[in-house]
Amino acid sequence: MIQKLKSYYKKAIRTTLLAQDKLTKNWYHLFSVIELLTDDEYSYNIPNSEWKDGCVRAKQSGLEGYSFYLSIDEIFSVDEAINIFNKPIESFVIEGNKISFINASFVKEPFGDYPLVFASNLYTDKGVASIVPKRKSGLLVWCQIDNERKTDKQFISSTVSKEMLAIQQLTMEWLGFDIIQKREHIGNIYLSAPNPYFREVEMSLSTNPTGVFYKILTRKKNFEPLKFRIIDKHGDAIALDKIFEIKDNAGLITLPHEPHLFEVRIYNQDDDLIAVHEPATFIRSIQFDMSMKQADFHVKVDTEKGNKEFVVEKFSKERPSVVGKTKDFNPEYYFKNADKERQHIELAERKEFIFYSGAKEEPEKTKLKENAKSIIREIINNAKDTCYLCDPYFSSMDIVEFAFQIKNSGVKINILNSKEAVSKEEAKKIATVINEYNSKPFGKIEVRILRGNSILHDRFIVTDKNVWFIGSSFNEFGNRATCIAKIPESSGKLIIKEIEKWYSSDVFSQNITDFANEIENG
Template identity: 25%
Template sequence: MSVMEISAEIDPVESALLELARDYPTALVRVASLRAERRQHLLFGWVELFPFDMDAPPGWKAGKKPWTVPGSSGWSCGFSTHSTCATEAVRWYAQAAAGRVNVAVGAPAPAIAEERPVAPEPAWGRLAASVEAPFAMRWHDGPRVHRLVPMRRPSRPVHELGLIPQARQWLEEHLGFDPFAHEEWLCGLAMLAPDPVCASFEVFPSARSPTGGETLSVSAVPRRTAARTADMTTLTLHVVERRPGGWTSLQSVPLAQDGYASLPASQPTDRIGWALVCAERGLLRLSEPNPWLNQINVGMAMIGSTAKVEVPSGGRRKPAQDYEVPLRTMERSFVVGGPADDRARSRLIKLRGCRRERERREAARQHIFGLPSSKRTGQSRDVEAKRREAQDIIVNIVGQARRRLVFVDPFFGPREMRLFALQNPNSAVTPRILTGLPALKSLVGDQAGFQVQQGLQFAHDLKGLAAQLGPRAPQVRVMPGQDLPVIHDRYLIVDDDVWHCGPSFNELGERLGVIVCLPNPLDVRVMIARVWRDSRPLSGFIPTSAGSA
């Protein structure tokens, strides 16, 4: 990008941002960066604007020299803060938006980070309130935020830095948060602007009348210096109430210069939300509807003694051990405060909670199949019906695959392959089967003397399917571990989802079992992928003469 192009892009941006200078005379620019492979990489940076009643502190650095990244080849991390006027800070932010991020702010010579495209959010000239910013401090008291969102994935060095625990700890110590744990901020920039009018602001219930009414009070403290006091008369508070049955009221209250106001309500309020709007600056603060804390139940327990438990030996590899269990005594509880006298509201909250719990149970991605042992005896039709039901559940899950279909079961055989693995209609899906040696050793065939090992039948069947289906034919591998396969459990991977199945796929519905979709599938997929890589193809277990026969 040429200098002319940068200047053309900065001008309208600066004109929008420099409006902030009248409320924020000083600023602090904070930047964290990585130097790797002779390039600078931005990790995170932000401009912290200080209202007119505060002065920005002096700048500082994280050590005299950049921090050396352990185990790297000359990599280093730096963190610095630079105290400056708001005009210069805004200009640095505008240049960063145009692709020129100077990570050595205030240094004699600039150090420009690798250019990566960013996009503003919200648009220039606007700020977002009620933003969950992990770098915001308590005194900011819900600041407004503008951000520059990175439009590409982090570079390879930045990605590799996130795999080093010491580096993430170093960043958290100096940034105040770990940017690798907040992907939406990593490699981005932000500008943080506290409320320029109110030093503090609060809305709270202050009184209840004998007739059941309630009063909400507003307390606002203006920012002030010896020469200047913020004009509170430019502010209007909009208050909304949401009850269990829906939205019930919206009130607007202009604030006087003393910062106090009150709002009467005919009954105890429920969830109160509010927005503080300035006639000159727009939205300054916002609080989404939340209930008041009326009552606290506190429980206390003391540990008076311990009990020792001895675990016997389970063989050479499982030695005996013992441990102590703390025994709690003197359990007590007490209540602070009391519930609001609002029976209809309490009843609605309870009923809505019951509905949400029912919907949560109904939406749970799990299935139970099989019959209890007491109902299986002498009722073969019931058992067969449950077996069919379990098979239908698996077939329905298998049919949803669009990119990936993997069966993991130490006892998965050729029958299960034909029963489940061939049920997916998508031509882009090649079923993968990770089985175990016990499945190959078992015998198949109903007539004594004419039984063969299942592994031979498996290999013969795969050979025929390969000729028939081509690339869609299942791929079968045998996991390591010989007679004790390294994976004990049963899994079904469908695209990005991982289902955990209690029973083996060869006995679904015969006994009680559950299949559950795991909430964190990535770690399990990685584990299975590693075992698949270390496994041997089924053909490697079959003698050449048997395979050719």
């Protein structure tokens, strides 16, 4: 597709993050974006006097092996830019300097000739669109991914280094994003091109007749006919999906009903997707909530460090003010809202969130507690490799009730409790129970006890890469009002990292058998 569109572009600008080996003076590629530009797209300017020969260098204090640079240069032609993108290892040269690559290969995304198509990325802070130049027209983007992640591994470590801070400073100051936080882009090359047909499409609602007004802000060239595919969603269902021929740069598209949540996909006459407008709705009313500050409330409290005064601001009740006309009933969301009301049932069935309301009567308490135990056993029996059970109060009876119930003998069962919460006598009981279990051919249970004031407060279950939070100790779970919730995967990784650190480090914990032996020996 780029071969069909390349005639619309007149120049190519390359932005590259580079590392120079201080000893050999060799240059290495860390990240780059090649942008194709039309005649009327604003060009790059070297930002200020800090830039020399098209480069700016990171602060050098404390850097050992490498210096880091950000380079902006204009490539000789659009054809040459496309060739560099397609064959970077062979043809990446800046100001006569051959740029080397840590990685030996790339994988294209998308794999074929067609690009990723993005809406305007002016306010985007996620994904590929957040690291390429901001363009109101939307973007066509091709990617070359360092699939071996060799560049990432070479320059990014598990602990923050001066080199990482230098890279971070360059990208945050000049590119507007932190590549250390978005490390999936390190080592990659991107070919980015603004929509070649227009700068922007403006759309507004028409109520009589029903439809949408559009206005296409074309580039310098004459208007070229386009196709608008309008998809209107009502809840989870599609109420309209239709293609309209656009032969003028402004007009009205009549629709069978007022659009609710509609998306526009724009195609050229070759039926190539060249732009998208992400799902949006027209605003019919805006509500403002206003409140006035009444006073500062002063209160004095006796603390361990003496008398302390707190000041709390107090405001009047918010008074809503509505501009426009609101709907008393939204049929578009009627069915979806009904499903949302039942979502807690689905979450409970998937073991993602379960609330236990607690009870006062003993029979009901017992029933809830047994149900809660059953749920935990189901969760931990999904482990294929490793299961962590983390609770400061995890006892010998909890080991019997839960750890023993894991049926797969190949699962490593790791338990983390705390000296602060487990008595010396209980620690000896735990050691006895696990030693007896480990003497059998059922796999192995290991318990480590946290030292000193427990760093662990909440309770967690980890099964391989999945994490659950429990609102009470294992031995009380279900007895009183509490819940169990599955943690989102990205947040779960943070929890797993900390648990593994506490578990594996003698600074944080020790084997409970060793602790029990210390007790025995006085």
